[in-house]
Every structure is written in structure tokens, then in C-alpha cells.
Amino acid sequence: MKRYTRLRQPTIKQLKKGNVRGQFIPFQPILVRVFHWGFALSLTVILLTGLELHHPANFLALNFGKVLMAHIVFSWFGLGFVAIRIADAIVRRDDSLIPKIDDLKTFPKLIAYYIFLRSSPPPSRKYNSGQVFIYFSWILLFLVASLLGLTSYWQGKHLIGVWRLVGGFQVLRWIKFTISIYFLATIPLHLYLLLTEDLSHLQAMITGYERKPPPN
Amino acid sequence: MLSRRDFLKLVVKGAMLGNFYQLISPPLAQAVAAGEVNKLPVVMIETGTCTGDSISLDNIWTPTFSDILSNIVDWRYDWSMMQAHGDAAYQVLQETYDKMPNEFILIVQGAMIQRDGGHYNHVAYDGAKLITGLELVRRFGLKAKYVVAIGSCAAYGGPVSGYPNPSQATGVQNILPERRVINISGCPAHPDWIMGTLLHLALYGEPELEKYGRPKLFYGETVHNRCPRRHDYDQGIFATEIGQKECLFRVGCKGPVTYADCPIRRWNDRFNWPIGCNTPCIGCTEPGYPDLMSPFSAHSPDIPFPGGTKVTTDKIGLGVLEITSVAIVGHAAISLYKGRIQKNLLKSSVKSRHRPSVKKVKTCHQYRLKKPCNEE
Numbered sequence A: 001m002k003r004y005t006r007l008r009q010p011t012i013k014q015l016k017k018g019n020v021r022g023q024f025i026p027f028q029p030i031l032v033r034v035f036h037w038g039f040a041l042s043l044t045v046i047l048l049t050g051l052e053l054h055h056p057a058n059f060l061a062l063n064f065g066k067v068l069m070a071h072i073v074f075s076w077f078g079l080g081f082v083a084i085r086i087a088d089a090i091v092r093r094d095d096s097l098i099p100k101i102d103d104l105k106t107f108p109k110l111i112a113y114y115i116f117l118r119s120s121p122p123p124s125r126k127y128n129s130g131q132v133f134i135y136f137s138w139i140l141l142f143l144v145a146s147l148l149g150l151t152s153y154w155q156g157k158h159l160i161g162v163w164r165l166v167g168g169f170q171v172l173r174w175i176k177f178t179i180s181i182y183f184l185a186t187i188p189l190h191l192y193l194l195l196t197e198d199l200s201h202l203q204a205m206i207t208g209y210e211r212k213p214p215p216n
Numbered sequence B: 001m002l003s004r005r006d007f008l009k010l011v012v013k014g015a016m017l018g019n020f021y022q023l024i025s026p027p028l029a030q031a032v033a034a035g036e037v038n039k040l041p042v043v044m045i046e047t048g049t050c051t052g053d054s055i056s057l058d059n060i061w062t063p064t065f066s067d068i069l070s071n072i073v074d075w076r077y078d079w080s081m082m083q084a085h086g087d088a089a090y091q092v093l094q095e096t097y098d099k100m101p102n103e104f105i106l107i108v109q110g111a112m113i114q115r116d117g118g119h120y121n122h123v124a125y126d127g128a129k130l131i132t133g134l135e136l137v138r139r140f141g142l143k144a145k146y147v148v149a150i151g152s153c154a155a156y157g158g159p160v161s162g163y164p165n166p167s168q169a170t171g172v173q174n175i176l177p178e179r180r181v182i183n184i185s186g187c188p189a190h191p192d193w194i195m196g197t198l199l200h201l202a203l204y205g206e207p208e209l210e211k212y213g214r215p216k217l218f219y220g221e222t223v224h225n226r227c228p229r230r231h232d233y234d235q236g237i238f239a240t241e242i243g244q245k246e247c248l249f250r251v252g253c254k255g256p257v258t259y260a261d262c263p264i265r266r267w268n269d270r271f272n273w274p275i276g277c278n279t280p281c282i283g284c285t286e287p288g289y290p291d292l293m294s295p296f297s298a299h300s301p302d303i304p305f306p307g308g309t310k311v312t313t314d315k316i317g318l319g320v321l322e323i324t325s326v327a328i329v330g331h332a333a334i335s336l337y338k339g340r341i342q343k344n345l346l347k348s349s350v351k352s353r354h355r356p357s358v359k360k361v362k363t364c365h366q367y368r369l370k371k372p373c374n375e376e
Helices: A011-019 A030-052 A064-090 A103-112 A129-154 A160-166 A169-198 A197-207 B004-017 B020-033 B051-059 B065-071 B089-097 B134-140 B149-155 B193-202 B232-233 B313-338 B340-349
Strands: A022-024 A210-211 B042-044 B074-078 B105-109 B124-125 B129-132 B145-149 B181-184 B358-361 B365-371
Touching: A011 B074, A030 A064, A030 A169, A064 A103, A064 A129, A064 A160, A064 B232, A103 A129, A129 A160, A129 A169, A160 A169, A160 B124, A169 B313, A169 B340, A197 B042, A197 B340, B004 B193, B020 B065, B020 B193, B042 B089, B042 B134, B042 B193, B065 B074, B074 B089, B089 B124, B105 B134, B105 B149, B124 B232, B129 B134, B145 B149, B145 B193, B149 B181, B149 B340, B181 B193, B232 B313, B313 B340
Parallel strands: B042 B074, B042 B105, B105 B145, B145 B181
Antiparallel strands: A022 A210, B124 B129, B358 B365
16 A cells, blocks of 8 residues: 655655665855855956956947946955955865865876776865866966956056066956956866766755765 | 246146147246256267157257257267267267266167177277177266166167067166166157156156156056047947047057056147057057067967967967867767766766655645655
8 A cells, every 4th residue: 555755844854764865964154155156256247347348349339437347346246255265264274275285196086087087086075186276276366366456456556566576567467368268268167067077066055065975 | 946846737737738848948948047957967878779769859849959958958978969979979978977977867768788798789989999888878877867768678678679589688777777767668758758857857856756667747647547538448439440530449559558648748749649540559658568569459469489470369368268168068078978977967966765756646735755755
């Protein structure tokens, strides 16, 4: 005889009853998630407005004053989110985004996995070595680009040392363009690997919890 | 005598009205005549140059350059302007060096040629010995009251130091690290910038300099900030070809990265300036000109590759994005073929031991699991 279970109970309760393989563990704290989505939005606006300022598109008739304003405002937002993430990392003593020697050691194995020479990725910390390198470089380059942005914003009135170190406005502009190309090349990679490797990371970035598979 | 504040006002007023020298020269000539100001002893040494800055300086209209030479400054040595030549000319130079230490102003026009000890640029005979520009500028620079580099070549190397820079040319500051060099960049430098700086030196000493050693009173703002077409930029109205009357940003105008007061001072006795005749600013006053500013019709500089090939920055950027796209698509195709994507998605998305299937219960319109969770 068939027995029916009411589904009106919260799903999580049912899952706790053992219907799920593995267990749910807290993976992304709230501040990390706030940083991630806030930074993603800010970076998107910064990149799009930056490209428009660099090379105005023929099919867009935008008010450049407003485009520049959006670029600057979202750069400040981006800096704010990075500051939140750094503060959170310091408070929680979270070094998951800082590359370590072990990451360098496992990186060739990870690349071997990505080019189909291994069947599974090497064991890693919270993020694998490729993720650590890319995320760390993003934060670093965003800070560099922000510093250069502020230098150009103040037009040589402040941060004169940076101006001299870089070698002028045109070089500064070129470095910012190069950084934006790096972001544009690595963000699609991030999205691709996110969608094809482990969707539970995306779930964790929204809910905060990730399903940890049972030990084999 | 004019106060410094009045002088600075005249600099701006003269730029607006186009009669800087008319405004500045009468009080200055009076001050010189009354003995309040000494005539400036000036020595101009030309090194790796096209003499464009001398030609530019000669373009002063009212008063003429000769008025300035005879009434305001003591222009002692300048091989483009002086009548004496040979030993007689060199004697004047040597006399200034010996008798006026720390009194004269050294003006350098042209890049410093460094290769092979500077022997690709001889500027004088001392008896039978050839003197290089490098040696002469260093010798005089250490004894001058002020050192002024006019033109982009003298200031930062300019076109002479352009890629691949076979003569290893550089700016004056790099060969005179002991001295603070006042740079009056530009290709050529505007006559107002040269004379205005010299007059400031004579009357009030060294002017306030900006980050690259240029007087702030002439190089304090970008061309872009003062451009009469700035409103076009702000509204996104751009010329699509050189020669059109809108903002020239899209066709490579370097106004946003160039510090100079060309928009208000303009050229040829305030007659016109590049943007006024619908050609983009080429950024001739900035360090790195012309390499960093070329091609003049594009924003970013071309990147040199071994073998002499140059590729535009935009092409490199697009190339990187194309490679990334191809790599991602290729990886996705192989992953699908090998079943990795399917495996990963199943692994990360199937959460139950068995998929719960549901059946509608008609009586109370509730959904229930066909199979209970605990039933194994």
C-alpha cells in the first residue's frame, strides 16, 4: 500500500530526514555574498562605461557626462565592496583568497584536469588554485585600476608620485585598458567554469549553503 | 614694477586677448630702464633639434622678437639668431660661462644625444676639439642660474627619442640630475610659454612647477577641460572623421591627456589652433610624445613587437577576447563530447537518493510524495 508524505512541511526538514546525499554546510557568509553580488554589479557597470568612454559606440547616443558619472560612482561602490570583503577577511581570519605555495604546486594538476589529462581536479582548499589566482588578481588589479582612476580623476593635483611612476596620462590610460581586457577575458572563464563544474557553488553564493557530497 | 599677482593676471588676460607681450612689455621695459630688473643674460644651446622652437619664438608679433631682445633680455648666445659665428660666437659663450656664473639662464633646445658619448651631436669647436651637446649642456647647466628646456625634445626627448631611438636621445633633466630643469614642452613650444617663463624667472624667480617640471601657469589644465567643444563630448556628439566640427575624441584627440593652455591661448598670434581647424590634438606637450600619442587618429598607442611590427591596442584587446571565446567554446565542446559537463551537472544538481515524484490528490488539492523519504 502506498503511503503519502505531505510536502507542505518545509523542504529542508524532509531533506534532513535523509533524502539527500551528503549534507548542507555553510559555505559563503553573508558579507562574502554581499561583496560578490555588489562587486559583480559594480564591475559590470565600470567595464561597460569604461569601454564606452574609451571608444564611443556608433549605435549609442549617450550623454558622456552621465556615463563618466556612472563610471566614477560605481568605481566608488566597487571600492566599498572590496573594503567590506577585506575587512570581513581580516575579522574572520579568512585567507581563502590569498595564494599559497600549495596552490602553486597543485596548479599544474588543475591545468591537467582542465585539458583532460586527469579525470578529477586535485584536492584544494575552499577555492581551487586557479580560482585563488584569478580572484586574488581581480582584487589586486581592481585596486590598482582604482588608484590609477583616482590619479586621472585628480588630474595630477594629487597622487603625483603615481603619475610619475606610471609615466603620464596616456600610459595610465593604456594600463587601465589592459586591466579591463584582463577582466573581460577572465570573467567569461569564471562564468563558464561556474556553470559547467559545480553548480552548488552558485547555489552557495545565493543561499550561503553548499551541499557537501558524502565520502565515497 | 608689476607684482607677481598682476603678472599672473596678465598671463591669463594676454591669452584671452592675444596681446600678452603688449601687456607685459611696457612695465617690464620701464623696470629694466629704471634698473629695478637686470636684463636677463640668456644662452641658448641647440642640440638634437629641428630649430622649431626658435622659429616659434620668432613668431611673436607685438612687440617683435627684436624688441624683446633689445629691451628686455640680454640674448647672448643663440646660433640661429646671432650674427657672429665661429670662434667669435664661441668666445661669447665662453665669456658668459667665465664671467657670469650663476647669473645666466641656460635655454636648451633639442634632445640630448647620448649614444657613443654624444658624438652624433657636435655643437661647437673649442680650438681643434669638437664639443658634444651632451658635454656643453652639462658644463653650462651646472653653472647656470636656471636651466630651461624648451620644446618636447629638450624636455622629454620628443620625436628625436621616438622608437627605436637609435641615438639614445633623452631630455635635459635626465643628463642633469643635480639640477631642477624647467620644462617648456610642446612641438614646438608656444612663444608665450617660453617668454612668459623667462619673464617670470627674471621678475620673480622660478614659477610653480607641475608634476613634470612645467610651469603651472601654462600647463595647469588639460586641453580637454578648456576645449570649446567640451559640451559636444559631454553630450556624446562626436566627429566621425577629421575635418568635422564636433568633438574630435573619437578620431583620436589627445586633449583629455594633454596639459596645455592652447584652447585659450591659441597659435599664430591667437589666430587659430589645431582643434579650431578640425584636427585632433596630438598631445605634443606630454612626456612620451610622439610614441605614446601615435597613431594620432587613435586613443591608445600602438604596441611595438619584435621585428618592427606595431599593433594597435584595440586589436590586441579584441584578439585576447577572441582567443578566450574560442578557448571556452572549444573546451565546452570537448567537455560535452567526453561527458564531463553532464557528469558535473548531475553530481552537483541531484541532491536526493531518489527523485521525489509527486501525485495530485484530488480531494484536498495537495501534493504528496509518492514514496516516503525514509522508505528504502
